[in-house]
Amino acid sequence: QVQLVESGGGLVQPGGSLRLSCAASGFTFSSYNMAWFRQGPGNEREFVGLITRMGGSQFYASSVKGRFTISRDNTRNTVHLQMNSLRPEDTAVYYCAASAGQGYGSLRWRSNKNNYEYWGQGTQVTVSS
Numbered sequence: 815q816v817q818l819v820e821s822g823g824g825l826v827q828p829g830g831s832l833r834l835s836c837a838a839s840g841f842t843f844s845s846y847n848m849a850w851f852r853q854g855p856g857n858e859r860e861f862v863g864l865i866t867r868m869g870g871s872q873f874y875a876s877s878v879k880g881r882f883t884i885s886r887d888n889t890r891n892t893v894h895l896q897m898n899s900l901r902p903e904d905t906a907v908y909y910c911a912a913s914a915g916q917g918y919g920s921l922r923w924r925s926n927k928n929n930y931e932y933w934g935q936g937t938q939v940t941v942s943s
Contacts, residue, residue, distance in 0.1 A: 816840035816932050818910050823937030826900055830941070834895040836910030836934055843891040844868070847913045849930060850884065850895045852906035852939075859909070861925040864918055865893065873924055878904075900941045907936040 822834040836848070849864040863874040865884040872884050881900075886893040893910060911930035917923035 818912065818932055818934035820908065820910055820934045820937040823908060823939045825940045825942065827943050828901060828941055830900050831896070831898045832900065832939060834897065834908055834910075834937060834939070836893045836895075838891045838893070838910075838912065838932075841912070841932065843912075844888040845914060846932075847915070847918055848884075848886055848893040849911045849913065849924065850893075851909045851911060851927070852904075853909070853936075854903070854906040857906070859927060861921075862908070863895065864924050866918065871918075873918065873921075897939070900939075902941050905939060905941050907938050909936045910934045 817839045819837045826832050847864055847866050850862040851859050852862050853859040861875055862878055863884045865872045865886050869886050881898050883896040912932040913930045915929050923929055
């Protein structure tokens with residue numbers, strides 16, 4: 815069956831770094847665009863970033879651009895989110911998601927949770943001193 819399993823979350827001080835990973839199985843990983851979303855306390859789940867199927871393009875939310883980097887390894891069916899210069903407002907549960915759709919050129923499309931077929935269970939990231 816399809817599985818997306820996130821790991822790498824934890825507690826980090828402001829200004830620190832974390833690297834999240836998402837291991838995929840049960841579907842043809844290289845046929846799917848992979849994204850990260852997050853949901854902070856009392857907030858809606860929001861788009862963080864997306865990497866296209868072959869890794870040729872990445873898109874980021876304005877709030878994380880320049881601080882976060884998405885990468886993928888299609889030989890290992892994994893996607894990563896490198897998070898630098900973390901801020902308290904980055905505190906959230908981080909989810910990876912997979913989409914076979916091709917509308918990713920639109921921010922509205924990328925941000926729409928309904929465009930993603932598969933979701934992981936999430937990993938908690940807490941940024942606090």
